[in-house]
Amino acid sequence: MRSYISFIKPFLLCLSLILSSIATAADTNATANDVKVLIETNHGDITVKLNPEKAPITVKNFLGYVNSGFYTKTVFHRVIPGFMIQGGGFYKSMDKLPTRTPIRNEASNGLHNNRGTIAMARTSDPHSASSQFFINVANNNFLDYSAQSMGYAVFGNVVDGMDVVEKIENVKTTKRNMHANIPVDPVVIKSISVVK
Numbered sequence: 001m002r003s004y005i006s007f008i009k010p011f012l013l014c015l016s017l018i019l020s021s022i023a024t025a026a027d028t029n030a031t032a033n034d035v036k037v038l039i040e041t042n043h044g045d046i047t048v049k050l051n052p053e054k055a056p057i058t059v060k061n062f063l064g065y066v067n068s069g070f071y072t073k074t075v076f077h078r079v080i081p082g083f084m085i086q087g088g089g090f091y092k093s094m095d096k097l098p099t100r101t102p103i104r105n106e107a108s109n110g111l112h113n114n115r116g117t118i119a120m121a122r123t124s125d126p127h128s129a130s131s132q133f134f135i136n137v138a139n140n141n142f143l144d145y146s147a148q149s150m151g152y153a154v155f156g157n158v159v160d161g162m163d164v165v166e167k168i169e170n171v172k173t174t175k176r177n178m179h180a181n182i183p184v185d186p187v188v189i190k191s192i193s194v195v196k
Helices: 002-032 056-068 162-169
Strands: 036-041 044-050 074-080 084-087 117-120 133-136 154-160 173-176 179-183 188-195
Touching (some): 056 154, 056 188, 074 162
Antiparallel strands (some): 036 044, 036 188, 044 154, 074 188, 084 133, 117 133, 173 179
């Protein structure tokens, strides 16, 4: 009986350690895929949960800009009610910021341009996205990847602060030089930072 107990105790201890390691690994994976950023604006804060599993290239690119402080004091320079708010490329003077090399379009990742999602802005070149992004304020599924269009890559969604997005959506806009839909009073991005 004693030999049985002396055998079972180490076995149970070993099993407990293995299960604990598996649980820790699962927690680590969950944390790695649970990346959030805080967009602080002069209209309030917006928290966005990123999706590195579905959009790894896009999220890595975006976080590169975030971690370098690139977005500090930039603006939401294009605001269209019922459509989207766009930022990440200009100062309030409408001077454009120099960016890194554009990335490959990941719009075919299965994520949709639904209300509250964040996606990469680009030119007519499907693979031209760099720093600019937009937050959809409506279900803009015509921006999704399809047989007819390369689409716009969604890489996360707003989890807190949609009221702030709506406040920005409804600011008064104007046209300046070649730019339309510019807020009359600048909507400043004070900073974007990673949060836990």
